[in-house]
Amino acid sequence: MLFSRVYYGLTVLIASVSATPTIRRHVSSISPRTPPTPLPAADFSTAITASVPRTKAKRFLIQALRESQAAQAGSNFTTVVGGSDFDEEYLTNVTFGEQDFLLIVDTGSSDTWAPQIGFSCFDLSNNSVPQSQCAFGTSGFDINASSTFVTLPDTNFNIEYGDGEFLTGTVGFDTVTVGGMVVPNQELGIVTNAAWEGDGFDTGLMGLASPNLTSVFEGTDPGADEFPQTQIPYNPVFYSAVQQGVVSNPFFSVALDRGSFAAENSPDLDQNLGFIAFGGIxxxxITDTAITVPVQGYNAATFLPENASSVTYFYYTVDVESMSFTGNEKVFGTTNNIILDTGTTLDYVPTEVADAFAAAFDPPAMKDDDDGIYVVVCSATVPEFTVNIGGTTFTVDPADNLLPLGVTDDEGNDLCATGTFDGGPAEEGNIFILGDTFLHNVVVTFNIETDEVTLTQRAPYTNGGGGVGVQRRSPSSLRRRRL
Structure with missing residues (x-):
């Protein structure tokens, strides 16, 4: 198929999960260290907001972003973020030239893109469908209405995601503004062909991972694209901000709030779901529990993690020493690297950990083999899950391990899924992800200059109760990843 030839980023990883992948774990030779205290305030920060769209998710964008709370941290580039798709995705407001869009915030990919006005929409089988089926939040980016947009000739944008969505188009440069941070001449994907299962709110995505995952290729024929042979890597938005001296420090920080059950039953944006900050924390x-650990590098030729003198960075991957939970007598050591990814709703952990954790619910969560999820009554008592990274233990609030499914059992009890899923056996080659279930409980600060991440345990908080939601569709539609 024309649009299925380019698989990289977490697309590669997630495709591999279902096919018994071969990525091996290599413990980093760089020792964990205690981060400086306190980390500096950000230069810029922006809000994260969320939405809970109607079933068909065919709504126009609602401009309901919360005002920036930069005053909390001095003169910052900080903005509030939130979620959409039943709080499954986290969004923030991003401006291309003079045009505003809500974009998905994703640390598991690198490209920033939006559809061009007049784009063609496809279903996941590559059949042409009406534009409305892609369910973007706006009609798209009008490049002719931007006084600062410049086309990059003889190139194309081409990406396919792990859930089957694909996008192709052209490439250009424009001024990108997010949370008060202005980045001139930023390279962007301008989508002209999209297979996208939108929510009626997002109009694209802002990727924050390595330049090595970017999706621009030589020539204008997507069918001729080969990764990495014809790839033309470029600086994602934050890398450009650092290179241009827009921020004081070469790191950005993400704090994702869990959503509330009440918000998940509302058709409006869930507006108060955390921050993304540029240049600081x-x-x-937060608490005093914090650790700085190296990002795991990869062998670019084999796509396997390793500790050589020369490695390539793709994802924000860290070594996890162990996992456990309340009442458990066994500490589960992991044998694989784990990716920190805001674009994944759930945590994907080794099978023996997920099975034991589900059994520790009261009453126990039962595995639905057809859909690959653990189902439990929403009134269940949930153990506190823990993750040890760099010798420091981080806790996951029980509220984050109950995800409402919007269905009831024969006795009328509301049913939930656990937020910690089976990612496959803990054997050489498997891949695991710490997604939003874990990330609701920490602030993660990503240093792109030193290739390190600092994890800081958040102080307990509440925003109405309940864990982050997922789409109230059939359980099989729970997304492993957006990207």
């Missing part, structure tokens, strides 16, 4: 309450 996100302005939320």
């Amino acid at each position: 996100a302005p939320v309450n």
Whole structure:
């Protein structure tokens, strides 16, 4: 198929999960260290908001972003973020030239893109369908209405995601503004062909991972694209900001709040779901529990993690020493690297960990083999899950391990899925992800200059109760990843 030839980024990883992948774990030779205290306030920060769209998710964008709370951390580039798709995705407001869009915030990919006005929409089988079926939040980016847009000739944008969505188009440069941070001449994907299962709110995505995952290729024929042979890597938005001296420090920070059950039953944006901060730490309450660990590098030729003198960075991948939970007598050591990814709703952990954790619910969560999820009554008592990274233990609030499914059992009890899923056996070659279930409980600060991440345990918080939601569709539609 024309649009299925380019698989990289987490597309590669997630495709591999279902096919018994071969990525091996290599413990980093760089020792974990205690981060400086306190981390500096951000230069810029922006809001994360969320939405809970109607079933068909065919709504126009609602401009309901919360005002920036930069005052909490001085003169920052900080903005509030939130979620859409039943709080499954986190969004923030991003401006291309003079045009505003809500974009998905994703640390598991690198490209920033939006559809061009007049784009063609396809279903996941590559059949042409009406534009409305792609369910973007706006009609798209009008490049002719931007006084600062410049086309990059003889190139194409081409990406396919792990859930089957694909996008192709052209490439250009424009001024990108997010949370008060202005990045001139930023390279962007301008989508002209899209297979996208939107929510009626997002109009694209802002990727924050390595330049090595970017999706621009030589020539104008997507069918001729080969990764990495014809790839033309470029600086994602934050890398450009650092290179241009827009921020004081070469790191950005993400704090994702869990959504509430009440918000998940509302058709409006869920507006108060955390921050993304550029140049410093996100302005939320934190504890003294913190550790700085290296990002795992990969062998670019084999796509396997390794500790050689020369490695390539793709994802924000860290070594996890162990996992456990309340009442458990066994500490589960992991044998694989784990990716920190805001674009994944759930945590995907080794099978023996997921099975034991589900059994520790009261009453126990039962595995639905058809859909690959653990189902439990929403009134269940949930153990506190823990993750040890760099010798420091981080806790996951029980509220984050109950995800409402919007269905009831024969006795009328509301049913939930656990937020910690089976990612496959803990054997050489498997891949795991710490997604939003874990990330609701920490602030993660990504240093792109030193290739390190600092994890800081958040102080307990509440925003109405309940864990982050997922789409109230059939359980099989729970997304492993957006990207």
